[in-house]
Amino acid sequence: MPQAPRIELHPVNQRVQVHVDGKLIADSAQALELRETGYPPRHYFPRDDVRIDLLTTSETTTYCPFKGNTVYFSLGDQQNIAWSYEQPIEGMEMIAGRVAFGGAENE
Numbered sequence: 001m002p003q004a005p006r007i008e009l010h011p012v013n014q015r016v017q018v019h020v021d022g023k024l025i026a027d028s029a030q031a032l033e034l035r036e037t038g039y040p041p042r043h044y045f046p047r048d049d050v051r052i053d054l055l056t057t058s059e060t061t062t063y064c065p066f067k068g069n070t071v072y073f074s075l076g077d078q079q080n081i082a083w084s085y086e087q088p089i090e091g092m093e094m095i096a097g098r099v100a101f102g103g104a105e106n107e
Contacts, residue, residue: 007066008035009094016043018101020075025082026050026101032094036066044098047084052099055082067092073099 010033018026028049035041058072060080068089073082082101085092 006037007092009033010035012043016045018043018045020078020081023054024051025054025075026099032098034095034100042100042102044095044100047097047099050082050099067095 012031012033015027015029016031017024017028026045026049028045030049031043031045033041033043052073055073055075058074058080060072062070062072064070064085066089068085068087070083071086072080073084075081080102082099084097084099085095086097088096
């Protein structure tokens with residue numbers, strides 16, 4: 001029996017928004033849902049649909065062997081609430097430059 005892929009990307013066929021403290025931070029009808037074994041599904045937003053002007057780049061960086069190097073963003077005192085793979089590994093190009101949020105999503 002073939003094993004399911006570790007990561008699957010799916011276009012989201014509805015509008016997805018992220019609010020933080022009542023403020024709209026992301027709003028898109030072109031988000032991708034990334035499903036990764038062992039993790040909750042995450043929406044990756046086109047950068048043009050994110051209020052990047054409200055976010056600051058964090059000093060935190062991590063590496064995922066399945067996606068690549070991660071850059072994190074903070075919003076005021078809320079550290080590392082969003083992340084992006086600026087140059088993901090081969091096979092994950094669809095998420096390049098897109099922004100995902102941790103735990104702040106409202107659909």
